[in-house]
Structures are given as C-alpha cells and as structure tokens.
Amino acid sequence: MLSIDTSAQTVMERCDTLASYSEEPGRLTRRFATPPMRQVNRQVAEWMRAAGMDVHEDNIGNVIGRYAANQPNARTLLLGSHLDTVRDAGKYDGPLGVMIALACVERLHASQQRLPFAIEVLGFADEEGLRFHSAYLGSNVVAGTLNPEVLAWTDSDSITMAQAIRDFGGDPDTLLASRRRSDDLLGYCEVHIEQGPVLESLNLPVGVVTAITGHSRIIVSFTGIAGHAGTVPMPLRRDALCAAAEFILAVEQMGRSEPGLITTVGQVTVEPGLVATVGQVTVEPGASNVIPGKVVLSLDVRHQDDATRILSCQQLRTRARQIGEARQIAVEWQPVQENGMVPCTPHLVDLLSQAVKRQGYPVHLLPSGAGHDSVTLVKLTDVAMLFVRCKAGISHNPAESVTSKDVATATQVMDQFLALLAQSPTP
Numbered sequence: 001m002l003s004i005d006t007s008a009q010t011v012m013e014r015c016d017t018l019a020s021y022s023e024e025p026g027r028l029t030r031r032f033a034t035p036p037m038r039q040v041n042r043q044v045a046e047w048m049r050a051a052g053m054d055v056h057e058d059n060i061g062n063v064i065g066r067y068a069a070n071q072p073n074a075r076t077l078l079l080g081s082h083l084d085t086v087r088d089a090g091k092y093d094g095p096l097g098v099m100i101a102l103a104c105v106e107r108l109h110a111s112q113q114r115l116p117f118a119i120e121v122l123g124f125a126d127e128e129g130l131r132f133h134s135a136y137l138g139s140n141v142v143a144g145t146l147n148p149e150v151l152a153w154t155d156s157d158s159i160t161m162a163q164a165i166r167d168f169g170g171d172p173d174t175l176l177a178s179r180r181r182s183d184d185l186l187g188y189c190e191v192h193i194e195q196g197p198v199l200e201s202l203n204l205p206v207g208v209v210t211a212i213t214g215h216s217r218i219i220v221s222f223t224g225i226a227g228h229a230g231t232v233p234m235p236l237r238r239d240a241l242c243a244a245a246e247f248i249l250a251v252e253q254m255g256r257s258e259p260g261l262i263t264t265v266g267q268v269t270v271e272p273g274l275v276a277t278v279g280q281v282t283v284e285p286g287a288s289n290v291i292p293g294k295v296v297l298s299l300d301v302r303h304q305d306d307a308t309r310i311l312s313c314q315q316l317r318t319r320a321r322q323i324g325e326a327r328q329i330a331v332e333w334q335p336v337q338e339n340g341m342v343p344c345t346p347h348l349v350d351l352l353s354q355a356v357k358r359q360g361y362p363v364h365l366l367p368s369g370a371g372h373d374s375v376t377l378v379k380l381t382d383v384a385m386l387f388v389r390c391k392a393g394i395s396h397n398p399a400e401s402v403t404s405k406d407v408a409t410a411t412q413v414m415d416q417f418l419a420l421l422a423q424s425p426t427p
Ligand code: GLV
Pocket: 127, 128, 369, 370, 371, 372
C-alpha cells in the first residue's frame, strides 16, 4: 500500500521531470509531435508499465495506458489530461491530471486491487493547439471527430500536420481507427489545476466543475503593401500593422464592454464575462525600416453564453472589415475553432461531489473559463472534472504552482471517486 504522501510527492517529482522536456532552453514549451513530446511519451509509458498498465500510442501520438478490470467484458473509465504545453508554460497545466490519474492506478496496483471496470489513462498529444492553432487534436482523434481538413494546415516552418504526425511515428491516414466506441465507456474524468483564483479565495483544495465555457479561435490576417520606411509619405501608406493595432484595441474594448463578476476574497464564483484576447501576432516582412506588409494574429473569444460569444465574434469581424476598408487593407477571417458551452454530466458531477465530501471538504461547484479535452470527449462519453487550487490563480505562466498537500487531497478524492463508481450500479 502506498501512502498518500508518497503518491503526492511522486506526482510533484514527475511534474518536475516532465517540465524538463522542452523545445526551448530555460523555459517550458512543448508543442504537438515534437522531440520533447517523444521524450515525454516515452517517460510516461515507462511509468505506466511500472504501474501494471498495458501501454500503446495511438495514430496521433496520444499515450494510453490500460489497467484491466477484475472481470471480462467490463467497460472502461477514461482518466487523464494533456501533455503538450503553451509557450513558456507552467509545469501543471495538463501533466498534473495525467500524473494524478497514473498515481491512482499505481495505488490500486500496489494494493493488488482491480475494479469492475478497466481504467485507461490518456496523455493527450495536443490540447493547447500551439503548433497548428487547432486545439484538442488528441481528444478529437479519440472521439472520432477530427476534421480531416486540419491535416493540411501548416506550422510556422510550413510543415503540414499530416507530415508532423508521420514524423512522430503516427499515421494521419488511419486516425479514424484510433477512435473509441462509446458503448464501451463509462465516462472521462480529468483532474486539472483551476487556472483561476476561486478555490484559493475560498480556502478550498479542490472544486467540482459544472461546465466548460464556449470558445472561438480565429486567425485574422491584414494585408497591405510593404514599402520603404524612409520614402513613402504617411498618407500613401497601406500599413498592415497599423490596421491590426486598431483592431487589437477594438478587441480589448469589446471584452471590456462586458466585464462579468470579479470575485472578492471569500465570495462566490467568478464569471469572467466576455473575454477577448489577441495572443499572437506575426509581422511581415518584420524589419525596422520596412512598412509592415502583412500581419497575422490570433483571436480568442470566450463567454459562458454561446449567443453572446457568437454575436461578439460577428461584431469583431465587421469591425475588422471596416478598419480594412478605411485603410485599404485586405482582411481575411479564418475560424479555426468553435466550441459551445459544455455542461459536465450530472451523475459524474454528483459522484465527484460525494467523493469530495467523503474527504471532509465542502463541495464547491464552479464553471471552467479555460478549455479542456472534455469539450470534445463529451461527444463520445460522459465527462467530469476536478479542479485543484493553484497559487494566485496563475496559469499559462511559469509561475504556476500547486502544493503537494492539495495534490494529495485531489488524489484521495479520485481514489474515492473510483471506489464510488465501482459500487454504483452503472459499471
Ligand atoms: C487551454 O488551455 C485553453 O483554455 O486555451
């Protein structure tokens, strides 16, 4: 039998180890299908095997460990999270969920326990979408919902996604073969850092997620005319960056027009309202003495209410077109992701809530403003999520921090969740 402190310590150490596999020296950046992803998959597979799991990698590069049930023809519970990261990431967004799931299996294995259902721990190959702007690649393949058109999309080095999958050892032509059948599944449950300040303000280690906010990602391109910075008079310029700058401020203004509720310590749920972000901008040709000829930027828009999000995107599109017309700049609008709000499945939310109570904590239900693989997996099976408190709510930042004590609590809640599911009539 493994003590809970040992398990939590192992999870913390493993998150440190995984954070050392990066594309960039001195900071953590791990995009889909890159050499550090290969190292991470290899390492995670080794830990999974040691925990009594059969391991394979599917056709897109998700690493999957299976811990068999105590009976034949049993159904399967999926656990896990993603192993890719954003640029200059923290250690816990994604890997924490995979490591806690693995710890739960390790604890069953150490006490020679099997459950009336199999457990599969999934380490998704891409959730953040950093390399190809297309999030949830890994879970889309598991759900059988990947749009094959994305295989032709290219990264910043003009490598197509199909080629990246091949280079990683996968097979872009047989992705459908990696989809799961829903009648075999009991659901998907993911542990994740909260990435917000609510649990900390309530002094709670964990919370149960009710729903995941809707989300649009769009690539917007502004094309003008590059020219000499010393010779073209200002009224004759068609500067793509100036048009993009005007648009970026319009995006901020749109987000600020509906600020939502900002929590104060000890108060209820945060509702971020409308949030609209331009997080990535490329300027071409990109020289101090050249008028920018082309700008490509990423736009990320989220709101709990799908109609508000969709209307906001339409209004921003109109604004981009107006800015382009006034400045004689061509504007291209390419939606790359569109997900409505996803409610978590009530009976799994109830089970997780009972598990939290059994650990002696009050149940705090909260929505997720961040996107998660449940958004795609809900098309396949029931979904639930457990959030773990993180310091100052900071995430997508190397300052991401969780405590070993909270990790221990989350692991115990998941142990309880598995036990409750084993006793429930469904398996
Ligand atoms: C994932 O981290 C997202 O919400 O963008």
